[in-house]
Amino acid sequence: MNYTHLTQNERYQIYALLKAGHTQREIAQLLDRHPSTISRELARNCGLRGYRPRQAQRLSEARAANSRNAPRILPEVWEEAQRRLALQHSPEQIAAHLPISHEAIYQRIYADKRAGGALWRHLRCQKQRRKRYASGRSLRGHIPGRRPIALRPQAVESRSLVGHWEGDTLIGAGRKQAIVNLTERKSGFCLLAHVRNKTSEAVSEAIIRLLSPFKARVKTLTFDNGLEFARHGEIDRALESTSYFADPYASWQRGTNENTNGLIRQYLPKSRPFHTVTQEELAMIMDRLNHRPRKRLGWKTPHQVFMQSFSRVALRG
Structure with a gap:
């Protein structure tokens, strides 16, 4: 090998x-x-x-x-990378189409920034990328029984089967209330719930309530390291699932969730106090996102792909 x-x-x-x-x-x-x-x-x-x-x-x-064998970035490659940056493509998206790594793009962007350049302004997440978090020490507390994403089955990465979910919370103005976002990895089908406070008890109850009707399609859940997910054991017992936690500050490991968060923010910006969010509004947002055709799904909707997984089981039976 x-x-x-x-x-x-x-x-x-x-x-x-x-x-x-x-x-x-x-x-x-x-x-x-x-x-x-x-x-x-x-x-x-x-x-x-x-x-x-x-x-x-x-x-x-x-x-x-x-290294003397290190590859050099061709001028035309960097010129095209800058053009795509101006269109607000992420370094990861650019690296997927050009012979350049996303880290090399970040290095050039921040070197340009130190020289007074403005390439960094094209980054969608300008603060999170290079922020230092207490010299590498976690500030988010300890989650009992935390199961790292490294132990999650590799098959989950392929998005070949419906049943693997990602979970997160969105915070509104004042940081007093939250929206729980659960998104299924293959289909992009999302479920939302409003919680009056971001306690582990409130969040775990919301997750169980949202996913119980779809229990047959809940195999794994992947969360970030927020303490609101500390009751993952209770969630797993109720749903007969297995929960995993992404590495600290590695949001790309929950890319489906992060993308859906961005779509939700079009309706619920950070400046919005979440105590003003109604159940009818959440239902409208879920309806729009779940019935919007997606290119990666062959222009099917998340709802279609998710519900078809039940139909296939019925046919096999």
């Missing part, structure tokens, strides 16, 4: 598995890597505060950039 360098996502998985108490050999087995690869990664990329995935990625990229 030809050796390939560790990816940024694998580095976040290593970090999460270390935190969960796994040995280097166990991590290697879970990532389908040779144990020496994990050992070398930890030896080369640990800092004073231990192994941190973002730091490890930057150290690796710095070594690659200084």
Whole structure:
């Protein structure tokens, strides 16, 4: 087998598995890597505060950039990347179509910013990308029994089956009330609920209430690290599901959720106090999003794809 360098996502998985108490050999087995690869990664990329995935990625990229065999970005490639940035394409979207990595794009954007340039203004998430969070320490508390996303079955990534959900909360003005957003990964079918406070009790009750009618299509749930999801065990027992948690500050691991959040914000901007949101309004938003044709679904709607999964079971029966 030809050796390939560790990816940024694998580095976040290593970090999460270390935190969960796994040995280097166990991590290697879970990532389908040779144990020496994990050992070398930890030896080369640990800092004073231990192994941190973002730091490890930057150290690796710095070594690659200084290598005499490092690829150079062609001027025409960077020109096209800048054109797409101006159209507010994300670095990840640009890297999917051009021979340039998204990290290389970010590096050039922030180098341009330090030189007084304005490329950074085209980023949709300008604050989150390089913000430092207490020198790498989590500020969000401890979630008992937290199951890291590194342990989630690889089949979930393929989006080949309906039944794998992502969960998040949106906060309104005043930060006193919230909207629970549950989105199914394959279909994009979303469910919304209003909670008067973002406690783990209120959020877990809302999740169980929303998903219970579709219990047959709930296999896994993936959350961020908010303490409102601390009662994931109760959710799993009620729905017979398995919950996982994304790595800290790795919102791309819940891309379906994040995309849906952006669509919801068109109707419920951050300046909106959520105590003014009615159930009728939430129903209208769900109806519009779930019945909007999507290109990635072959112009079917999320509702069509989600409901067809029940029809297939009935036909097989």
